[in-house]
Amino acid sequence: MLPTTGVWDMCICVDCRWVDCCQTYHAVEKQHGVAHLTSTPKFEPKDPLIHISVMDFEDGGSGVEWDVRSCSSFLEDKGRWLRLRPGQNLPR
Numbered sequence: 324m325l326p327t328t329g330v331w332d333m334c335i336c337v338d339c340r341w342v343d344c345c346q347t348y349h350a351v352e353k354q355h356g357v358a359h360l361t362s363t364p365k366f367e368p369k370d371p372l373i374h375i376s377v378m379d380f381e382d383g384g385s386g387v388e389w390d391v392r393s394c395s396s397f398l399e400d401k402g403r404w405l406r407l408r409p410g411q412n413l414p415r
Contacts, residue, residue, distance in 0.1 A: 334390040337404035337413055339397050347371040347391060354389045357414065360407055368396035 336348040342360065349364040351373070371394040378386045405413060 334392075334414070335394065335397055336391050338399055338401050339394070340400040340403060341366045341368065341396060341398065342400075342404055343407055345396075347373070347394070351389045351391060354387065355414065360404075366396075368394050370395040 334348075334351060336342045336345065336351065339345070339348075342348050344361055344364050344366040345368055346364045346366060347368050349359055349361070352359050372392050374390045374392045376388040376390075378388060380386065405411075
């Protein structure tokens with residue numbers, strides 16, 4: 324199921340009920356080098372689609388951006404990530 328927010332340029336996981344226990348989001352966190360919401364994710368989502376973008380930076384470097392764009396297990400819980408990480412900026 325797709326999110327109802329209509330946002331396509333970011334990871335849908337930030338508004339998903341399962342974000343703090345999802346194995347796919349855990350892999351996305353690892354790729355981004357950020358702290359995990361959990362060290363032992365137990366939820367295995369169905370059919371996640373990860374969009375991977377390679378970016379060139381002005382300084383000559385490059386980076387990779389991972390975003391989950393669709394997932395059959397998506398269950399909207401608007402603002403869940405923000406509630407789990409109060410005071411922190413939403414990941415990009």
